[in-house]
Amino acid sequence: MSSECRENGLLIHISNEFSHFTHILILMYIIKMLFNSYIFMFLFLPITLLGYFLLNKKKYVMASKVWLIFASLFFYTYWNVRYLPLLLGSIFFNYALGTTLEKTFLMDKKKKAVLFFGISCNVLLLGYYKYFNFFIANINIILPVKLNFLNLILPLGISFFTFTQIAFLVDCYKGKAKEYDFLNYILFVTFFPHLIAGPIIHHKEMMPQFNVLRNKIFNWKNVAQGLFLFSLGIFKKVIIADRLSLIANGGFDGAIPLKVIDAWTTSLSYTFQLYFDFSGYTDMALGLSLLFNIKLPINFNSPYKALNIQDFWKRWHMTLSRFLRDYIYIPLGGNRNGRAATLRNILITFFICGLWHGDDWTFIFWGLLNGLAIIIHRAWELTGIKMNKILAWLITFNFINFSWIFFRARTWGDATRVIRGMLGLNGFTINGLSLVLLISLLVSFLCRNSNELVKDFTPKWQTALISAVLFAISILNMNKISEFIYFNF
Numbered sequence: 001m002s003s004e005c006r007e008n009g010l011l012i013h014i015s016n017e018f019s020h021f022t023h024i025l026i027l028m029y030i031i032k033m034l035f036n037s038y039i040f041m042f043l044f045l046p047i048t049l050l051g052y053f054l055l056n057k058k059k060y061v062m063a064s065k066v067w068l069i070f071a072s073l074f075f076y077t078y079w080n081v082r083y084l085p086l087l088l089g090s091i092f093f094n095y096a097l098g099t100t101l102e103k104t105f106l107m108d109k110k111k112k113a114v115l116f117f118g119i120s121c122n123v124l125l126l127g128y129y130k131y132f133n134f135f136i137a138n139i140n141i142i143l144p145v146k147l148n149f150l151n152l153i154l155p156l157g158i159s160f161f162t163f164t165q166i167a168f169l170v171d172c173y174k175g176k177a178k179e180y181d182f183l184n185y186i187l188f189v190t191f192f193p194h195l196i197a198g199p200i201i202h203h204k205e206m207m208p209q210f211n212v213l214r215n216k217i218f219n220w221k222n223v224a225q226g227l228f229l230f231s232l233g234i235f236k237k238v239i240i241a242d243r244l245s246l247i248a249n250g251g252f253d254g255a256i257p258l259k260v261i262d263a264w265t266t267s268l269s270y271t272f273q274l275y276f277d278f279s280g281y282t283d284m285a286l287g288l289s290l291l292f293n294i295k296l297p298i299n300f301n302s303p304y305k306a307l308n309i310q311d312f313w314k315r316w317h318m319t320l321s322r323f324l325r326d327y328i329y330i331p332l333g334g335n336r337n338g339r340a341a342t343l344r345n346i347l348i349t350f351f352i353c354g355l356w357h358g359d360d361w362t363f364i365f366w367g368l369l370n371g372l373a374i375i376i377h378r379a380w381e382l383t384g385i386k387m388n389k390i391l392a393w394l395i396t397f398n399f400i401n402f403s404w405i406f407f408r409a410r411t412w413g414d415a416t417r418v419i420r421g422m423l424g425l426n427g428f429t430i431n432g433l434s435l436v437l438l439i440s441l442l443v444s445f446l447c448r449n450s451n452e453l454v455k456d457f458t459p460k461w462q463t464a465l466i467s468a469v470l471f472a473i474s475i476l477n478m479n480k481i482s483e484f485i486y487f488n489f
Helices: 003-030 038-057 063-075 080-101 108-143 157-171 184-191 203-210 220-253 259-291 309-315 318-333 339-357 360-384 389-408 412-422 435-446 450-455 461-476
Strands: none
Touching: 003 318, 038 063, 038 203, 038 259, 063 080, 063 184, 080 108, 080 157, 080 184, 080 203, 108 157, 157 203, 157 318, 184 203, 203 259, 220 259, 220 412, 220 435, 220 450, 259 389, 259 435, 259 450, 309 318, 309 360, 318 339, 339 360, 360 412, 389 412, 435 450
16 A cells, blocks of 8 residues: 555544544633643643654654644634634645745736735734724714724634735735745644744745654653653643733722822732743743754743833744744835935834734734834944943833833723822832732842743753742642733734
8 A cells, every 4th residue: 555545544634533533622611722721731732742752653654644634723723613714724725825925937016916805805804803993983083973882702813814814915926935835835824833823934934844754753851851841831820821921900990099009019910920921921932842853933032121112022922023034124115215204104003013013002002012113222332332231221121110010001090090100199008919919020130031031951861840830839739720811903
């Protein structure tokens, strides 16, 4: 029997077994499958990992990809199966356009038309689900009408898989990406470590890794490094971020005026909650990917150590910053057409950045605030004056802490209530800072980050013990399953 026939027969068998596997797990839908959930860590992940490498060991390469695709789609549909057709439709559409853009015989004008059509459709899809009700709300305010809101639930990960595929279309247009295998393209979009909340990846930086023969073999060093990263990430999420959320939520969502210390504790708690929540997710995503011998791009690099706002954006959500620079700021003209055009392009880019994060004017204001800070920083650089590093850090960090207030606040009233408290307008009382907040400060500013730790990582019993302790502490403290903040974007 030929290898191809054996693979086809095995694919049918896998499909039947996966159907049975799905029926068993469907009974557990009442539990959300997050990276920090028991069902993910102790059932989904081991089964997916074992199946993938067993198939590769038997040299069923195509079957291993199908297995990983099925697992990733199951991971996605575990949240809400109704949006599986939306995800698959988006994948089919963008693959078809991508392969069209790859054809060299197309005239440049036709290629531009195809690219414009593809980007427009992706943006319209994202706009419909994420911003349609926001648009209706503003129309109702501006005009004497009362339009009804649509009963829409934001599809999980739509912002990320939309931006990922827009980047793919542009790269195909520029000749930087080619994909003739539809299974490879599905895997590129749906690979579960990055599907829900990034990193926003390029085709050329992930997919070639799946074709490297040594990456199809179980690699103990990568597993050790991946588990180390995953343990760091879940510790950051469960032990630090989730505890800080209790303080931040109490301050932002409460109704009573905040005194000075309470207000600063509230803002700082959210600032570090977001830091450790997102940093924790990133570590877990990169760690999970390493288990499959795939290296995702670094997405987080000690942003609170930045000495200016531009440096902050080079360190925070690095793949989003890269996307905004390469696919929005530079196509707008970047800094090529004079200072006025540059300032305009910066504000447009950060307006889009704010809007991407949420359908509320507080997000847009947060984006424009950061854009304005970038402009001020550039103006300062033109003076040639060097600022003391400690002063530069203090200004940068306090601005970031201030801007996050609008990022977190549900309403303008919540934001101004916290700011009034920070300015002392509601009085002053002595109140001890939370221990976990103090730990957050020390870890963020003094410790080496995950990327630096991984560079020097060597599998040995000490690192195994550290990973095990961090993981055990996190598991023992998981009294509830909490979503990652960036799942909402």
